[in-house]
Amino acid sequence: MHLDVWPLAFVLAGLVLYVVLGGADFGAGFWQLFAGRGAKADAIRDHAHDSMAPVWEANHVWLVFVLTVTWTAYPEALASIASTLAVPLFIAAIGIIFRGATYAMRGGATARREQLLVDSVFGVSSILTPFALGAAVGGIASLRVPTGNASGDLLTSWFNATGITIGILAVGVSAYLAAIYLTADAQRHGQAELVELFRRRALGAGVVTGAAAAASIVVLRFDAHRLFDRLLLGSPVAAVAVSAVAGLATLALVAGRRYELARYAAPVAVAAIVVGWGLAQRPLMLRDLTVSQAAASRSTLIAVIVAVVGGGVLLFPSLALLFRLVLGGRLAHGAVAEEAPERVERPSRTTLAFRAAVAFAIAGVGLLTVAEAPWAHGLGVAALFGFVVAGVVAVDPAGLARRS
Amino acid sequence: MQALSFAVHIPLVCFGIAFPAIVLYVEWLWLRTGDPVYRTLAERWTRVMVTLFAVGVITGTILSFEMGLLWPAFTGTFGGVFGLGFAIEGFSFFMEAIFIGIYAYGWRRLPRWWHFASGIPIVITGFTGSLMVIAVNGWMNHPTGFVMHNGRATHVDPLQALFVNPYFWHELVHMYVAGYLVTGFVVASVYAVARLRGKTDRYHATALAIPLTIAALAAPVQVLVGDWSARDVATMQPTKLAAFEGLARTTRAAPVHVLGWYQPDGRIVWGVKIPKLLSTLAFHDPNAVVRGLDAVPARDRPPVNGVRLAFQTMVGIGTLLALLGVVFVILRWRRGQLPEHPMFLGAVALAGPLSVVALIAGWVTTELGRQPWVVYGVMRTSAAVTGAGGIPVGYGALVVVYLGTYLGLAWTLRRLARAPLGGH
Numbered sequence: 041m042h043l044d045v046w047p048l049a050f051v052l053a054g055l056v057l058y059v060v061l062g063g064a065d066f067g068a069g070f071w072q073l074f075a076g077r078g079a080k081a082d083a084i085r086d087h088a089h090d091s092m093a094p095v096w097e098a099n100h101v102w103l104v105f106v107l108t109v110t111w112t113a114y115p116e117a118l119a120s121i122a123s124t125l126a127v128p129l130f131i132a133a134i135g136i137i138f139r140g141a142t143y144a145m146r147g148g149a150t151a152r153r154e155q156l157l158v159d160s161v162f163g164v165s166s167i168l169t170p171f172a173l174g175a176a177v178g179g180i181a182s183l184r185v186p187t188g189n190a191s192g193d194l195l196t197s198w199f200n201a202t203g204i205t206i207g208i209l210a211v212g213v214s215a216y217l218a219a220i221y222l223t224a225d226a227q228r229h230g231q232a233e234l235v236e237l238f239r240r241r242a243l244g245a246g247v248v249t250g251a252a253a254a255a256s257i258v259v260l261r262f263d264a265h266r267l268f269d270r271l272l273l274g275s276p277v278a279a280v281a282v283s284a285v286a287g288l289a290t291l292a293l294v295a296g297r298r299y300e301l302a303r304y305a306a307p308v309a310v311a312a313i314v315v316g317w318g319l320a321q322r323p324l325m326l327r328d329l330t331v332s333q334a335a336a337s338r339s340t341l342i343a344v345i346v347a348v349v350g351g352g353v354l355l356f357p358s359l360a361l362l363f364r365l366v367l368g369g370r371l372a373h374g375a376v377a378e379e380a381p382e383r384v385e386r387p388s389r390t391t392l393a394f395r396a397a398v399a400f401a402i403a404g405v406g407l408l409t410v411a412e413a414p415w416a417h418g419l420g421v422a423a424l425f426g427f428v429v430a431g432v433v434a435v436d437p438a439g440l441a442r443r444s
Numbered sequence: 445m446q447a448l449s450f451a452v453h454i455p456l457v458c459f460g461i462a463f464p465a466i467v468l469y470v471e472w473l474w475l476r477t478g479d480p481v482y483r484t485l486a487e488r489w490t491r492v493m494v495t496l497f498a499v500g501v502i503t504g505t506i507l508s509f510e511m512g513l514l515w516p517a518f519t520g521t522f523g524g525v526f527g528l529g530f531a532i533e534g535f536s537f538f539m540e541a542i543f544i545g546i547y548a549y550g551w552r553r554l555p556r557w558w559h560f561a562s563g564i565p566i567v568i569t570g571f572t573g574s575l576m577v578i579a580v581n582g583w584m585n586h587p588t589g590f591v592m593h594n595g596r597a598t599h600v601d602p603l604q605a606l607f608v609n610p611y612f613w614h615e616l617v618h619m620y621v622a623g624y625l626v627t628g629f630v631v632a633s634v635y636a637v638a639r640l641r642g643k644t645d646r647y648h649a650t651a652l653a654i655p656l657t658i659a660a661l662a663a664p665v666q667v668l669v670g671d672w673s674a675r676d677v678a679t680m681q682p683t684k685l686a687a688f689e690g691l692a693r694t695t696r697a698a699p700v701h702v703l704g705w706y707q708p709d710g711r712i713v714w715g716v717k718i719p720k721l722l723s724t725l726a727f728h729d730p731n732a733v734v735r736g737l738d739a740v741p742a743r744d745r746p747p748v749n750g751v752r753l754a755f756q757t758m759v760g761i762g763t764l765l766a767l768l769g770v771v772f773v774i775l776r777w778r779r780g781q782l783p784e785h786p787m788f789l790g791a792v793a794l795a796g797p798l799s800v801v802a803l804i805a806g807w808v809t810t811e812l813g814r815q816p817w818v819v820y821g822v823m824r825t826s827a828a829v830t831g832a833g834g835i836p837v838g839y840g841a842l843v844v845v846y847l848g849t850y851l852g853l854a855w856t857l858r859r860l861a862r863a864p865l866g867g868h
């Protein structure tokens with residue numbers, strides 16, 4: 041592969057992960073909104089919230105990843121996309137604000153009525169956001185974004201057959217994925233009633249989403265010729281086939297109550313279609329801009345690739361840890377409570393720390409304020425840091441509080 | 445609109461920088477002494493931290509959108525130069541989000557030292573995340589690492605642009621200390637009010653003493669670091685310094701004016717003049733020459749009074765906070781006790797909001813002082829802005845949404861504060 045496609049590969053991979061993980065978050069909101077009323081509905085809403093709570097933030101950052109890598113590696117393309125597609129992106133941004141705010145507020149909502157209100161706002165924005173993002177993708181995929189500062193049409197660039205279709209598809213996929221995950225989680229926790237509730241939802245959403253995907257092919261035929269021709273009449277059709285097979289397979293797995301397997305089959309369907317899109321659109325990024333024209337300079341690309349790979353080395357083990365803890369139920373309600381440590385009295389060492397703090401303060405002022413060389417400034421900052429640490433030990437706030 | 449979003453984002457960010465370390469300190473006290481008060485406190489603060497983090501995430505995501513939406517020419521031209529910083533920042537936040545999930549939901553569920561260890565990455569990533577943004581801002585103030593050629597940035601070297609940049613270090617340190625200052629004083633002011641209302645039990649006393657101590661020690665440090673920042677500004681952005689001080693003409697042995705108002709004819713009215721102080725502070729030489737606003741044509745000057753007002757606000761508040769810190773330390777040594785006087789507690793209660801004002805004022809100083817440039821000396825703000833219409837509509841919508849977010853946040857925090865102690 042050429043150097044300038046690597047970051048695009050990362051972006052697409054990030055997009056897949058966002059659809060699969062972040063999408064499930066959106067879907068959870070979808071089910072909260074349509075849970076209805078009564079005890080059963082409350083159980084649905086609580087389950088949807090509790091399953092998502094520990095991973096919500098991590099899932100969400102994939103979007104930030106996609107944006108920042110695109111921005112660094114293909115600055116001109118991102119600038120054109122962001123200005124022409126300002127409207128759907130703005131709607132998505134508002135949706136994200138509301139989702140995050142209500143997510144944070146649910147911790148404080150104790151009365152049912154309050155929770156209901158919070159969950160409803162959460163649910164509405166959980167539909168708005170994927171729809172708007174999907175519509176923006178539709179605008180890019182149907183090549184309605186030209187290069188330049190807001191040089192495309194602000195409305196028709198996304199509010200068109202392809203954009204709307206992909207927006208609806210995004211909502212459907214989210215709901216479907218969420219239903220699968222929530223069924224699997226409920227089964228893991230042995231909540232048979234919830235399993236049935238979400239299984240039915242998963243099957244329903246799967247059928248509807250599958251039908252929407254099939255319908256979207258027709259839409260592309262009339263609204264996005266180039267994409268249609270290359271996606272279905274060229275080699276990328278293999279990816280479409282994989283996606284269709286994987287999609288049907290998840291439906292069969294859910295029907296056959298093999299939820300854990302379904303959890304892993306669903307991402308394949310999403311990944312395949314994104315890969316197919318990438319291949320079909322190649323070599324174009326925008327209507328009049330190829331990937332290699334959009335790419336930043338060589339040294340930037342190398343820096344991005346190194347940063348992503350290096351970041352990945354740290355990131356993936358951490359992510360694996362999080363998901364292992366969550367899926368293993370280690371972060372769930374009522375997991376092992378561990379006992380408190382022994383109570384011990386510790387003498388405080390305030391006098392020594394006091395002297396250290398004074399010494400650090402003098403060194404800091406000398407090196408940072410009086411001296412002029414950059415290295416002295418560095419040492420001075422370190423000394424002032426030492427001053428604060430030693431000072432906290434010397435002041436001994438915990439001891440103060442005990443005595444007061 | 446960008447400025448509004450920053451003003452919403454930055455105070456939250458301070459909590460992202462400093463709160464994890466403070467919570468970990470409290471947890472460490474618990475591990476060492478086994479005293480349940482510390483665990484209750486640390487668990488409580490963890491929930492506050494998660495709530496603030498969630499809102500920080502949203503406002504930050506909005507910022508990344510806005511960067512593309514509002515400044516397409518800026519991101520388009522220079523994305524390759526500094527975007528790397530944001531990409532690494534993205535990774536930092538990712539790690540932070542992961543470990544915040546583990547830490548927050550791992551209370552009483554993970555083995556206790558493992559739980560403590562899962563908090564350490566949060567402290568580190570909070571630092572690296574802000575480091576990257578500041579690197580970008582440092583670069584905007586002192587652009588290096590590329591060559592402009594026909595309106596395009598060529599010969600881009602992002603590493604040099606971001607990290608070998610002499611403007612970056614003072615901004616980083618100053619902001620980092622500001623994070624501790626704001627977090628410490630805001631948390632302390634909440635508990636100072638509680639104490640004034642008669643909540644003097646051990647739990648509330650601890651919750652007051654710890655953040656107050658940290659902020660009180662950081663405040664004098666901030667003055668020293670701020671002075672260092674000003675010296676760097678003097679050498680690298682002399683026009684900005686001239687705007688801080690309202691120095692119209694290049695002057696030998698330049699004075700400082702405290703307060704006052706800058707007149708279009710270059711005089712400062714109603715100010716207190718301190719001779720030679722500016723030359724001394726900026727160059728360590730009472731007779732040094734300081735460049736004035738007249739060194740550049742009028743169209744390249746920032747709005748002097750705005751910058752000056754912001755700068756004086758920050759310095760004034762910074763000085764007061766440092767004084768408060770010194771008073772606290774002296775009282776602590778004279779009495780060996782947490783100060784009780786209502787005047788003192790009242791001052792602490794005020795210090796929280798004031799430190800936030802200083803924070804915003806500081807950023808206004810930096811950003812407004814850089815005008816009319818987005819990228820100092822290279823790209824003008826007017827050239828960077830989006831061509832899309834409808835900005836005022838979007839602006840109004842954003843104001844409403846942010847207000848709603850803050851109200852919701854306030855409501856949630858009150859709720860969290862009222863939840864029974866020690867319960868879940």
Ligand code: HDD
Pocket residue numbers: 585614615616618619622625626666667669670671673674675677758759760761762763765799800802803804805806807808809810813
């Ligand atoms: C709680 C916050 C706070 C406090 C008490 C102070 N500052 Fe500050 N200041 C900031 C928070 C801040 C900031 C918001 O963090 C800024 C904006 C950009 C930056 O690097 O830090 C800043 C910028 C900033 C700059 C501009 C740097 C630049 O343009 O790169 C100078 C010269 C100072 N400060 C100087 C001071 C002095 C002399 C202070 C004390 C008396 C002081 N600050 C207290």
Ligand code: HEM
Pocket residue numbers: 100101104453454456457458459460461496497498499500501502503504505506507508511537538540541570573574577578619
């Ligand atoms: C152009 C400016 C900025 C952009 C685009 C931006 C972007 C972001 C994003 C996307 C997040 C959320 C990350 C997540 O999902 O976890 C975030 C949070 C954060 N930002 Fe910013 N940010 C900007 C300015 C700043 C500044 C100026 C600072 C520090 C001085 C900063 C420090 C942080 C920190 C520490 C967090 C963690 C959130 C928290 O703990 O509350 N950011 N930012």
Ligand code: HEM
Pocket residue numbers: 445446447450451454515518577578580581584804807808809811812818825
């Ligand atoms: C990285 C890209 C950035 C761009 C393109 C940018 C651009 C600008 C511009 C053009 C203004 C002036 C707007 C006006 O006059 O209303 C401004 C103001 C401001 N910026 Fe930045 N800035 C950036 C980064 C930052 C960072 C990293 C911070 C701080 C954390 C920050 C904080 C502020 C604040 C507080 C203001 C308000 C100043 C005022 O009242 O005018 N900016 N910014």
